[in-house]
Amino acid sequence: xxxYQIVKWLMTVVAVLLLPAMYLVPALAERRGLFSWMLYxxxxxxxxxxxxxxxxGNRNVSRGFDPEADNQTLDETRxxxxxxxxxxxx
Numbered sequence: 001x002x003x004y005q006i007v008k009w010l011m012t013v014v015a016v017l018l019l020p021a022m023y024l025v026p027a028l029a030e031r032r033g034l035f036s037w038m039l040y041x042x043x044x045x046x047x048x049x050x051x052x053x054x055x056x057g058n059r060n061v062s063r064g065f066d067p068e069a070d071n072q073t074l075d076e077t078r079x080x081x082x083x084x085x086x087x088x089x090x
Contacts, residue, residue: 008051011046015044018043019040022040
């Protein structure tokens with residue numbers, strides 16, 4: 001998992017540094033066309049996807065999150081709410 005974090009941060013640094021490099025490096029400035037901007041936008045979307053995959057929701061599953069225990073709690077809560085709504089209807 002450590003390598004994945006390094007790759008994620010490296011991709012982010014490249015995405016941030018590529019934008020000023022397109023204006024400051026003459027070789028990249030020549031290739032500033034619509035196609036280059038579309039590729040840069042696609043790269044930004046890939047970086048955002050990589051950051052989203054490593055979000056908080058996925059960490060819970062990898063750290064032993066048990067959906068059955070959580071579902072049991074939800075079922076108990078639903079049952080309590082059903083009982084309350086039956087008594088209020090009378």
